[in-house]
Amino acid sequence: MHWTEYFPPLMEGAWVTIQLTVYSTILGAALAFVFGIGKLSSNWAIKGVSVAYIEVFRGTSLLVQLFWLYFALPLAGIAIGIDLRLPPVLAGVLALGLNIGAYGAEVVRGAIQSVHTDQHEAARALNFTPRQTLWNVTIPQAVPEMMPSFGNLAVQNLKDTALVSLISLGDLTFRAEQIRNFTQDSTTIYSMLLVTYFGMALVLTAVMRGLETYVSRWRTARS
Amino acid sequence: MTDPIIKFDNVVKRFGELTVLDKLNFEVNRGEKVSIIGPSGSGKSTVLRILMTLESINGGVVTVAGEPLWHERGPDGSLVPASEAHLRKMRAQLGMVFQQFNLFPHMTVLRNITEAPTKVLGLSKKDAKDRAEELLELVGLADQAQKYPHQLSGGQQQRVGIARALAMRPNVLLFDEPTSALDPELVGEVLNVIGKLAEEHDLTILLVTHEMRFAREISDRVCFFDQGRIREEGAPEDLFTDPNEERTREFLKAVLS
Numbered sequence: 001m002h003w004t005e006y007f008p009p010l011m012e013g014a015w016v017t018i019q020l021t022v023y024s025t026i027l028g029a030a031l032a033f034v035f036g037i038g039k040l041s042s043n044w045a046i047k048g049v050s051v052a053y054i055e056v057f058r059g060t061s062l063l064v065q066l067f068w069l070y071f072a073l074p075l076a077g078i079a080i081g082i083d084l085r086l087p088p089v090l091a092g093v094l095a096l097g098l099n100i101g102a103y104g105a106e107v108v109r110g111a112i113q114s115v116h117t118d119q120h121e122a123a124r125a126l127n128f129t130p131r132q133t134l135w136n137v138t139i140p141q142a143v144p145e146m147m148p149s150f151g152n153l154a155v156q157n158l159k160d161t162a163l164v165s166l167i168s169l170g171d172l173t174f175r176a177e178q179i180r181n182f183t184q185d186s187t188t189i190y191s192m193l194l195v196t197y198f199g200m201a202l203v204l205t206a207v208m209r210g211l212e213t214y215v216s217r218w219r220t221a222r223s
Numbered sequence: 224m225t226d227p228i229i230k231f232d233n234v235v236k237r238f239g240e241l242t243v244l245d246k247l248n249f250e251v252n253r254g255e256k257v258s259i260i261g262p263s264g265s266g267k268s269t270v271l272r273i274l275m276t277l278e279s280i281n282g283g284v285v286t287v288a289g290e291p292l293w294h295e296r297g298p299d300g301s302l303v304p305a306s307e308a309h310l311r312k313m314r315a316q317l318g319m320v321f322q323q324f325n326l327f328p329h330m331t332v333l334r335n336i337t338e339a340p341t342k343v344l345g346l347s348k349k350d351a352k353d354r355a356e357e358l359l360e361l362v363g364l365a366d367q368a369q370k371y372p373h374q375l376s377g378g379q380q381q382r383v384g385i386a387r388a389l390a391m392r393p394n395v396l397l398f399d400e401p402t403s404a405l406d407p408e409l410v411g412e413v414l415n416v417i418g419k420l421a422e423e424h425d426l427t428i429l430l431v432t433h434e435m436r437f438a439r440e441i442s443d444r445v446c447f448f449d450q451g452r453i454r455e456e457g458a459p460e461d462l463f464t465d466p467n468e469e470r471t472r473e474f475l476k477a478v479l480s
Contacts, residue, residue, distance in 0.1 A: 122325035126339035218329045
């Protein structure tokens, strides 16, 4: 097998990796906002659930979370009589999204808290409700603050997708393993794997930079 | 004489051990322009912040237009601490201009002014825009509507702050050291706008300031605050030229020299 023949299966795997990254990052971002805002709630139940989610998913290994969702959950389901078997893609997206969402929630919380009290006072003087203040005043100013950390988390997430190969999902790493088992050409195949991940990370970083520029455009407006 | 629009009755405000307002009694009549002067830490700004409901009180009663601000009347007529709904209702009568402008940096000048009228008062986009353009005309910034606050000078930003507060049509406008954060050459343009507003006889103005000459020019009455109380008050010409209290004299001498 010539090394150029590695490309088609690798690209197939890369496509799965891209989808996993995109879906789980979007899920993670949504969870980050829900629980990051939740952690700042004055309602103790909402706050408690948010803190519990963040701490559980930051405090346990992603690999264990993945195995738990894919292998343990169905067995737990059988014990109580419900079918909880997840397709590998869903288990992968869920584990990655829940994990990155927990880290993202802390970023969201920190960014919201960094908005100056001046802004809250102005909003109060104009008689905005707390909810209007959050969505119209605080969050639009907090989002640009979140972007550099979100960029890091997205790249982190891309690299973490390699773990899903362990639940037999045909991602980039899984395909590379298959080829290596077949050809024993470890050096070539792992080098190609490195370069491919690095290339995808570069593109992702560029996308996140673009997004950052977009959400902070009010900061850079010129007269 | 009608009832005062603002009344402080034995109001106490403490920050921890520090007593900022010490049984303050203070009244402002409808349409009156009152300046508050005094050394820093004397509780001047706290009076405005209590009225804008940014600071609560520890004792006494504040009334605005005859209704208690920080209290509500319970079923038996006694005063109970105000609910958020009551504060919202009361706040609608007041507007505030901040020392640091506190504009929303992520909104254009126009949106800074239209945001609250549309979201809070429920004005249509068009009505809010018309109102904003009228106000920008008034403060002399009609051509800056599409800029962001950071693209404006401090004086221009403060004029936007004034327009933003006016867009909510308050009965009482509170100015918290509106020119203290400005470079000296930009103070005049802001004072001009405030002076123009002072000519409107319906609007009640409460101004905390260090600009003595300006206070003297626009005020019906000047109050000298010292250690959480009004040490002396009176018509500007009396208070500035012939104060009764030694403390007032010292303060004026220090700031006017």
